[in-house]
Amino acid sequence: MLTAFLAVLPVFLLIGAGWMAGRRAWLGPTGSAELNRFVVWLGLPALLFTVMAEADWAKLWQPGFIAAFAIGGCAVLLGTVAWRLQRGESLADASLNGLNAASANTGYIGFPVAEAVMGRDSFGLVSITAILTASAIFSLAIVLLEAGRHQGAHPVRLAGRVGLSVLRNPIVLAPLLGGLWSSLGIPLPDSVARALHLLGAAASPCALIALGLFFAAPRQETQSTGLGLPIQLSVIKLVLQPLLTGALVLWVFRLEPFAAAVAVLMSALPTATGAFMLADHYRLDAATTSRTILISTALSIVTLTVLAVLLQALPRG
DSSP states (O other), X not given: OHHHHHHHHXXXXXXXXXXXXXXXXXXXXXXXXXXXXXXXXIIHHHHHHHHHHXXXXXXXXXXXXXXXHHHHHHHHHHHHHHHHXXXXXXXXXXXXXXXXXXXXXXXXXXXXXXXXXXXGGGHHHHHHHHHHIIIIIHHHHHHXXXXXXSTTOOHHHHHHHHHHHHHTOHHHHHHHHHHHHHHHTOOOOHHHHHHHHHHHHTHHXXXXXXXXXXXXXXXXXXXXXXXXXXXXXXXXXXXXXXXXXXXXXXXXXXXXXHHHHXXXXXXXXXXXXXXXXXXXXXXXXXXHHHHHHHHHHHHHHHXXXXXXXXXXXXXXX
16 A cells, blocks of 8 residues: 555645646746647647657557447446436536546646656557547537537537537647657658657646646635535546546456556546536536535545555556
């Protein structure tokens, strides 16, 4: 247990460093926003592009892995939406809470956690989960949010709006371009590859610092909320989603141990910060969302450590 805890501890130490920098205002009032822009537009796209451009596609193309992660996340999202609708929430609010329960922080926490627990050989599969989170789970939530806001909107117009939004996302576009480059069979020029590797290497530490800055930033919350719902959503995210994904990879798709472990590990990550951005954009309950992100990230110190103990005993072949 101690070995697994020490493996994931650097991830949370960097988040803590970002929180301290935010509380002390070491990076100024716009530090969080600017560092976040670097991660989203430069660091993480560079990492995703190089991983996909240099990937061994014979090993990477695993339809069962893709299906298990996507089905697990979308099922949790839709199940949470149905639960919250039964509790009297609007479709928009229920959709946001579904996203809170289903969107794993693959881009910011996924890569450093995967490297600590599974090694860098997992990065190709982690890239796929980042794409699926952005293009499938977030897209489904956006469709439901738009449907809740625009009752009776034409389905084609709604689909077009969502499709353009997804394709403009650099976290989706960069790995798609990397895969296209790989399909050409042309190796990246050495100077370009080195530059991209340097840029991509900054993605994980900067993402973790940005996450800590996000937690430290004061937010105006227009709605009061208790801790009950955020805790419930955090339990769904950290416990129920990896259990569902684990059942899919073991008993439905029967993945080999390494891919199965990566799928479960990525599904067990805390709620993605993108959920707060959508809450702010759609003027919904940002208080519940921000508290879910904070609580799920804090609790994941324990849950990821326990999961790491179990996964590190699996073969890596």
